[in-house]
Amino acid sequence: MKYTVKLEGRSFSVEVGDLVGRPIHVLVDGEPFEVWPESPTAEAAEAAPVGDTRRLAAPPAPASVSAAAAAAPGAAGADAVLAPIPGVIVSIAVQPGDTVATGQELCVLEAMKMKSPIRAPRAGVVGAVRVIVGQQVKHKEALVDYAR
Amino acid sequence: MTEDPRILELRALRDRARQGGGADRVAKQHAKGKGTARERLHQLLDPGTFNELEPFITHRGHEDGDEEATFYGDGVITGYGQIDGRTVYAYAQDFTVYGGALGEMHAQKICRVMDLALRNGAPIIGLIDSGGARIQEGVRALGGYAEIFRRNAQYSGVIPQISVMLGPCAGGAAYSPALTDLIIMVEKKSYMFLTGPEVIKAVTGEVIDSEHLGGADIHLSVSGNAHLAAPNEAEALALCRRALGYLPSNNVETPPHLPEADSPLRMDEALNHLIPLDPSMPYSMHEIIARVADADSFLELQPTWARNAIVGWARIGGHSVGIIAQEPSVMAGVIDIDASDKITRFVRMCDCFNLPLITFVDSPGFLPGVAQEHGGIIRHGAKVLYAYSEATVPKISIITRKAYGGAYVVMSSKYLGTDVNYAWPSAEIAVVGAEGAVNILYREQINRAADPAAERARLAADYRRQFNNPYHAASAGYVDDVIEPRETRPKLIAALSALRDKYAPAPRRKHGNIPV
Numbered sequence: 005m006k007y008t009v010k011l012e013g014r015s016f017s018v019e020v021g022d023l024v025g026r027p028i029h030v031l032v033d034g035e036p037f038e039v040w041p042e043s044p045t046a047e048a049a050e051a052a053p054v055g056d057t058r059r060l061a062a063p064p065a066p067a068s069v070s071a072a073a074a075a076a077p078g079a080a081g082a083d084a085v086l087a088p089i090p091g092v093i094v095s096i097a098v099q100p101g102d103t104v105a106t107g108q109e110l111c112v113l114e115a116m117k118m119k120s121p122i123r124a125p126r127a128g129v130v131g132a133v134r135v136i137v138g139q140q141v142k143h144k145e146a147l148v149d150y151a152r
Numbered sequence: 153m154t155e156d157p158r159i160l161e162l163r164a165l166r167d168r169a170r171q172g173g174g175a176d177r178v179a180k181q182h183a184k185g186k187g188t189a190r191e192r193l194h195q196l197l198d199p200g201t202f203n204e205l206e207p208f209i210t211h212r213g214h215e216d217g218d219e220e221a222t223f224y225g226d227g228v229i230t231g232y233g234q235i236d237g238r239t240v241y242a243y244a245q246d247f248t249v250y251g252g253a254l255g256e257m258h259a260q261k262i263c264r265v266m267d268l269a270l271r272n273g274a275p276i277i278g279l280i281d282s283g284g285a286r287i288q289e290g291v292r293a294l295g296g297y298a299e300i301f302r303r304n305a306q307y308s309g310v311i312p313q314i315s316v317m318l319g320p321c322a323g324g325a326a327y328s329p330a331l332t333d334l335i336i337m338v339e340k341k342s343y344m345f346l347t348g349p350e351v352i353k354a355v356t357g358e359v360i361d362s363e364h365l366g367g368a369d370i371h372l373s374v375s376g377n378a379h380l381a382a383p384n385e386a387e388a389l390a391l392c393r394r395a396l397g398y399l400p401s402n403n404v405e406t407p408p409h410l411p412e413a414d415s416p417l418r419m420d421e422a423l424n425h426l427i428p429l430d431p432s433m434p435y436s437m438h439e440i441i442a443r444v445a446d447a448d449s450f451l452e453l454q455p456t457w458a459r460n461a462i463v464g465w466a467r468i469g470g471h472s473v474g475i476i477a478q479e480p481s482v483m484a485g486v487i488d489i490d491a492s493d494k495i496t497r498f499v500r501m502c503d504c505f506n507l508p509l510i511t512f513v514d515s516p517g518f519l520p521g522v523a524q525e526h527g528g529i530i531r532h533g534a535k536v537l538y539a540y541s542e543a544t545v546p547k548i549s550i551i552t553r554k555a556y557g558g559a560y561v562v563m564s565s566k567y568l569g570t571d572v573n574y575a576w577p578s579a580e581i582a583v584v585g586a587e588g589a590v591n592i593l594y595r596e597q598i599n600r601a602a603d604p605a606a607e608r609a610r611l612a613a614d615y616r617r618q619f620n621n622p623y624h625a626a627s628a629g630y631v632d633d634v635i636e637p638r639e640t641r642p643k644l645i646a647a648l649s650a651l652r653d654k655y656a657p658a659p660r661r662k663h664g665n666i667p668v
Contacts, residue, residue, distance in 0.1 A: 089483040090521060116516040117554065117585050118484035119432045143521060
């Protein structure tokens with residue numbers, strides 16, 4: 005989609021890419037930007053550890069337009085649960101549409117001689133399960149998306 | 153009798169100095185949920201112990217300017233007082249005067265209390281609330297910062313230096329804290345950055361607000377620059393008081409020993425049931441620390457950054473100690489770049505201030521990956537080795553489960569100079585895990601076997617029997633004893649007593665060259 009945006013008397017030609025994917029790719033006067041839309045559930049960036057009742061470590065991703073080169077690798081889709089470490093998925097406990105509570109097991113990731121349960125960082129509804137049992141995942145690869 | 157007019161004049165001047173930037177600005181500060189510099193000092197120190205120094209200092213050149221427009225104290229309150237009956241020196245920047253911005257005389261006042269703190273072997277505490285350098289003073293303000301930074305560096309490891317961040321702290325106001333031992337922030341009220349959101353927007357086009365750029369959440373869980381955070385000023389100042397309770401006043405004093413509130417002979421049966429029989433199931437190292445240390449004595453530093461590693465102060469039998477550990481329920485307890493940074497800085501801080509090091513080991517190794525290797529994990533891991541090797545304080549280690557490869561070596565292993573080395577019966581000490589080992593050692597044998605998978609499983613089981621226990625290491629003298637988990641507390645207290653007079657002088661040199 006193409007827009008013309010007027011800001012402080014200047015016009016910018018803005019081309020916005022796929023709105024579903026994260027980041028959203030935007031061209032402003034031909035210069036590429038990556039946009040991470042703010043979401044109230046942005047804390048979901050990292051899975052909660054076992055038995056950890058402290059507040060989640062990952063801060064909400066800011067509603068910001070950052071130059072492509074500066075985009076933090078960890079700031080992926082604010083509504084996805086990401087792999088905290090590279091490893092292999094050994095089991096999956098949820099399906100799309102499931103309602104999950106905070107701390108509920110989503111899947112188990114085996115890495116570095118340990119089967120670590122990946123838990124829901126917040127309550128919500130599972131949107132998509134992006135992995136299958138036996139799949140090798142990379143660091144910060146999305147495992148499960150929230151629908152809401 | 154009428155009062156002497158000279159005394160009345162002093163009282164009037166003192167009143168004026170105490171007004172800071174005036175009632176309007178004080179009201180503004182209060183409206184933001186913030187205290188004034190004096191209120192904060194009184195909250196930090198034992199009641200009635202604060203004595204101010206140099207309250208009448210004004211910025212240079214005020215003689216030519218408007219007398220009414222100058223502020224006594226030049227935007228910073230300095231002096232000494234007590235915390236739990238022990239002397240500390242402190243300064244508090246006054247945001248109501250020039251936004252706490254640092255000028256030449258302001259810096260001179262800070263340097264003065266830093267020098268007094270050093271000479272008298274007492275901690276220095278900075279309550280930081282400053283917009284940075286005072287632009288009107290030009291190079292004099294920059295030179296003032298340099299004077300402070302030089303002292304931060306030279307006094308490092310001699311007296312504890314603590315920074316409590318209580319407002320927006322930009323540029324130089326963030327550098328001095330970075331050189332100190334401990335940074336405490338207030339959530340949603342304090343920020344640290346070298347260049348603020350506006351400069352960043354102008355230079356790189358990135359749009360971000362102060363909170364997401366350098367708020368407490370960011371420095372506690374993303375950058376690792378700060379150590380502790382509190383929801384408000386009062387709790388941040390209380391954390392500062394609590395932290396000092398673990399530290400000696402200087403590097404030749406021993407840390408304060410508290411009368412034992414918790415039995416030194418207490419054996420916690422639950423410890424014997426904490427480690428799952430399946431070595432691939434996680435457990436909580438935090439729980440082990442809480443059960444071994446004196447009740448409620450563990451103060452974890454950087455609890456939300458590099459959570460695969462744990463560092464913090466605790467008391468064990470009343471002894472003040474530094475605890476380092478892996479958390480197997482976070483990233484399996486691997487050691488990565490951030491965990492290396494976290495462990496190294498903490499080990500060195502404890503060594504500076506004579507706190508014994510107690511290391512709980514459960515790590516499968518260093519985190520494999522291109523990003524880690526390209527990010528310099530070699531030099532970051534090397535500094536963990538450097539710090540443990542260099543530390544001359546009593547060092548005790550307990551291997552609770554996995555101690556594989558590099559992780560075994562760096563985490564306070566015996567021949568890095570650890571004084572007492574314990575292992576639990578669940579310990580596994582080996583170069584690599586069983587599957588990895590047999591694939592390398594018996595590749596030919598496995599390939600030739602009629603059923604390679606079965607042969608691999610048989611060999612792995614043999615390997616596990618041989619190495620996945622602490623007795624192989626104990627028989628070779630790499631573990632001093634194998635103990636039941638419940639015995640850990642009394643064993644640690646006995647070891648701390650036996651090592652109390654440890655004397656291990658380092659060779660004379662200018663200083664080492666730690667990889668950073």
